[in-house]
Every structure is written in C-alpha cells, then in structure tokens.
Amino acid sequence: MTLKDRAFDLFPWAAAMFLIAAIVLIVSVLLMPAVAPRDAYARLLEAARNAPPNAHGVLLLQTAGGEEVALPFEDPAMAEGACLFDLSNGLLHLRASVDSENDDYLGISFHGAGGAIFHAMTDRSSINGKIDIIIGDARQIGELEADDAEEPPPEEIRLTSPSQRGFVLIRSLAKRPSDIDRARSSVESASCEVIAPPPP
Amino acid sequence: MRAPLIIYIRAFAAAFLGWALGLALTAAALHSGYGFGALHAGPWTAWPRIGGPEIDPFARAALARRGEAPLGRDQGLMFLADSDSAGAPLDGGCEYRVSSPLPAARFWTIGLASPAGEPLVNPTNRHYYASTYLLRREGSSFDIAIAREARPGNWLSPGDAKVFRIVLRLYETPLDPTGSLDSGAFPSIVKVGCA
Numbered sequence: 001m002t003l004k005d006r007a008f009d010l011f012p013w014a015a016a017m018f019l020i021a022a023i024v025l026i027v028s029v030l031l032m033p034a035v036a037p038r039d040a041y042a043r044l045l046e047a048a049r050n051a052p053p054n055a056h057g058v059l060l061l062q063t064a065g066g067e068e069v070a071l072p073f074e075d076p077a078m079a080e081g082a083c084l085f086d087l088s089n090g091l092l093h094l095r096a097s098v099d100s101e102n103d104d105y106l107g108i109s110f111h112g113a114g115g116a117i118f119h120a121m122t123d124r125s126s127i128n129g130k131i132d133i134i135i136g137d138a139r140q141i142g143e144l145e146a147d148d149a150e151e152p153p154p155e156e157i158r159l160t161s162p163s164q165r166g167f168v169l170i171r172s173l174a175k176r177p178s179d180i181d182r183a184r185s186s187v188e189s190a191s192c193e194v195i196a197p198p199p200p
Numbered sequence: 201m202r203a204p205l206i207i208y209i210r211a212f213a214a215a216f217l218g219w220a221l222g223l224a225l226t227a228a229a230l231h232s233g234y235g236f237g238a239l240h241a242g243p244w245t246a247w248p249r250i251g252g253p254e255i256d257p258f259a260r261a262a263l264a265r266r267g268e269a270p271l272g273r274d275q276g277l278m279f280l281a282d283s284d285s286a287g288a289p290l291d292g293g294c295e296y297r298v299s300s301p302l303p304a305a306r307f308w309t310i311g312l313a314s315p316a317g318e319p320l321v322n323p324t325n326r327h328y329y330a331s332t333y334l335l336r337r338e339g340s341s342f343d344i345a346i347a348r349e350a351r352p353g354n355w356l357s358p359g360d361a362k363v364f365r366i367v368l369r370l371y372e373t374p375l376d377p378t379g380s381l382d383s384g385a386f387p388s389i390v391k392v393g394c395a
Contacts, residue, residue, distance in 0.1 A: 010210075013210045013211075013213070013214045014214070016211075016214045016215075016218065017213075017214040017215075017217045017218040017221065018218065018221075019218065020214065020215055020218025020219060020221075020222065021217075021218040021219075021221035021222040021225060022222065023218075023222065024218065024219050024221075024222020024223060024225075024226070025222045025225045025226050025229070028222065028223065028226040028261075029226055029229065029230070029257050029258055029261045030257055030261075032226075032230065032260070032261035032264050032265055033260050033261060033263075033264040036261075036264035036265050036267075038267045039263075039264040039265075039267050040263070040264075040267050040268060040269045042267070043267045063319070064319045064327040064328075069318060069319060071267060071268060071269055072266060072267060072268055072313075072316055072317030072318055073268050073278065073313065073317035073367070074269075074317075075309055075311065075328070075367075075369055076309075076311050076319055076327035076328045077309040077311070077327075077328045077330050077369075105306065105307055105371055105372075107271070107272070107275040107276070107371070109269070109271070109272045109275060111269050114260060114263060114264035115260075115263035115264055115267070115268055115269045115270065116250075116255050116259075116260050116263060117250075117251055117252070117255075117269075117270060117272050118253070119272075120251065120271070120272020120273070120274055120275050121272070121274065121275075122274065122275055122371075122372060124372070167269075169269055171275075173307060173309075173330075173371070175307075175330060175332035175333060176330070176332060176333035177326065177328075177333070
C-alpha cells in the first residue's frame with residue numbers, strides 16, 4: 001500500500017472527525033447559556049444569599065476594594081445594585097429617580113439569566129427625572145395592556161423579557177472616589193417590587 | 201459479512217477525536233473575547249454587539265460562561281487592552297504610561313483588572329481614573345503611570361499581579377461601532393521600563 005492509498009483510505013475518517021467536531025462546537029456554544037453553572041444570574045443569587053437585598057428589593061454589589069466581587073468586569077467607578085427577577089412570581093416594577101442637577105450618570109440595563117441584554121437605558125432617557133418600568137413576559141404584558149384599554153395611557157414603560165428569569169443592573173457613576181457614597185445612595189433610592197398576580 | 205475490527209477502531213477514533221476537538225474549539229472560542237464584530241484601535245479592543253439585540257451565539261455563550269453582564273450599547277462601550285502600543289503583553293513588573301487623547305464621551309474611566317476581570321488588590325486602594333477625576337496638564341492633556349511603586353501625578357498600581365488588563369470605558373459615546381476606529385483618537389500605552 002502506497003502512502004497515497006493510505007491517505008485516501010483515511011480521508012473519510014478525517015472528514016467524519018471534523019464534521020463531528022463542528023457539530024460538538026455548535027451544540028456546546030448554543031447550549032452554554034442554558035447550562036453554564038456560574039452565569040451572572042447564579043453569581044447574583046449567591047451574592048444575595050450572603051448579603052440579602054435591602055428593603056426596596058435592591059441587592060447592593062461590591063465593585064472594588066479587593067473583596068470578592070459578584071460580577072467580573074464591572075467598573076470600580078460605579079456603585080451598583082441588582083434586582084433579580086423570576087417572572088413566574090409576578091411582574092417586576094422598577095422605579096428610580098434621577099438627580100438631574102449634578103449630571104450624574106445612572107445606567108439601568110435589563111439582562112436575561114445568561115447575561116445578555118434585552119434593554120438598556122441611562123438617566124438621559126428618564127421622564128421628568130423618574131424612571132418607571134414594568135417587566136413581564138409576553139403573556140403578562142399582554143394582560144396588562146388588555147386591562148387598560150380605555151384608561152388614560154400608563155405612565156410606566158413596559159418591557160417584555162425574553163426569559164422568565166433575569167436581572168436588572170443599576171449602575172451609578174462616582175465621578176471621584178469621594179462621591180461613592182452619593183452614588184450608592186442613588187442606587188439605594190431605586191426600588192424593585194414584585195407585583196404578584198391576583199389569586200385566581 | 202463482518203466488518204474488520206480496524207473499521208470499528210477507526211470509527212471510534214474519529215468520533216472521540218471529533219468530540220475532543222469540538223470541545224477544545226469551544227473552550228478556545230469562549231476563553232477570551234466576545235464572539236464576532238470586534239473593533240480594534242491600537243492596543244484597544246471592544247465588542248459593541250454584546251450590548252445590543254444583535255449579539256451572536258458565541259458572545260452569548262462567552263458571557264454566560266464567564267458570568268458577565270455587559271454594558272448596553274447606548275450606555276457605553278468597554279475597551280480592553282492586553283498589550284502595549286508596541287504589541288508586547290502587559291507585564292505587572294513593568295512601568296507603563298497611558299497618555300491622552302481620548303474619544304468623545306459623556307464620561308470615561310480607566311482602570312486595571314485581572315485577566316478574569318476581577319479588581320486588583322493594591323496598596324493605594326485607588327482603582328480608577330475618570331474624566332472627572334484626574335490631574336491634567338495645561339491644555340487638558342494627561343498621562344497615567346501604571347507601576348507597582350509610587351509615581352508622582354496620576355498613578356495606578358497593579359499590586360502584585362503578574363499580568364493585568366487595562367480597561368477603558370466610554371459612557372455614552374457617539375463612536376460609530378459599525379465603522380473602523382481611528383487609533384490616533386485612543387490613548388497610547390507606552391512601556392517605560394521593567395524592574
């Protein structure tokens with residue numbers, strides 16, 4: 001058997017190997033958001049077990065200082081808070097106020113459990129210094145909209161979450177390190193409230 | 201007719217090697233970076249698509265795997281640098297100088313992080329500089345020294361870390377993420393010397 005014959009003989013097996021490799025790559029990348037054990041949601045859940053959320057339902061996060069941080073690649077210049085939601089318990093109502101006098105940056109982003117964003121905004125898109133948002137799944141938002149058919153238009157923004165579980169991140173910039181307390185109080189002034197569905 | 205044993209061995213080897221290669225490729229793809237659509241400017245790299253609805257499956261998987269929550273595209277852009285402007289990897293034992301200019305943004309911050317994105321423990325307990333928190337020269341240009349030992353002026357310390365990343369965040373920047381970036385508008389990272 002010459003070398004050429006041998007190569008021809010092995011070619012289908014090599015092709016099969018690369019095909020299997022490609023399938024494994026695609027399947028594992030697509031499955032990763034569903035199976036990753038330490039995704040952002042799991043990390044925040046763990047942080048909430050160690051230090052429970054405040055009375056308004058906001059979990060305050062550590063971003064710098066050498067202590068264990070909840071999420072990687074967060075800006076040490078930010079005071080941060082998170083609200084975890086599981087829409088099977090009801091809608092999430094998020095309220096925050098914006099201090100427009102000092103031109104402070106406030107960013108609010110809405111993430112699925114895997115960390116991907118489905119909506120994001122900053123203080124610049126607040127209405128009269130207020131941010132008022134209700135998050136639900138497609139069915140819950142549909143029911144809300146059916147309810148207010150004849151009422152005046154609602155004041156809050158309604159967001160449809162692509163997944164049942166996820167979280168909201170509230171980031172407030174400390175323009176200098178001495179401003180961190182003011183940034184924290186801005187995060188703490190936000191509130192996350194679960195609106196439980198009425199009993200059937 | 202029974203197939204010769206060699207066929208079974210080859211089939212098994214192809215399946216096993218294919219599986220192992222697929223997992224190795226997945227690990228490599230999710231190890232660093234965030235899928236496709238990276239923007240480069242000198243030593244800086246950003247992935248603007250991770251903050252929006254056009255995020256690709258590789259970026260989704262990378263975020264979930266590493267437990268990250270990105271900035272929304274309208275909120276800002278995060279740039280990472282793993283090497284200096286000459287292309288040499290950043291070394292905790294060396295001193296660097298990060299110098300203006302910076303692209304337009306409402307605010308910006310510059311900080312250091314470990315390769316996995318954790319803050320670095322350092323003796324000064326200072327973790328960032330920002331457009332609102334920085335010593336500037338006349339004409340508002342600036343530079344930031346990155347060194348273990350104290351330096352006059354703006355100084356960030358990587359502490360005892362051997363390798364680190366420089367993280368630049370531009371909040372509410374008008375940068376166009378679909379075009380290519382002008383690396384002259386981004387800060388340079390110059391190695392001053394090594395201990």
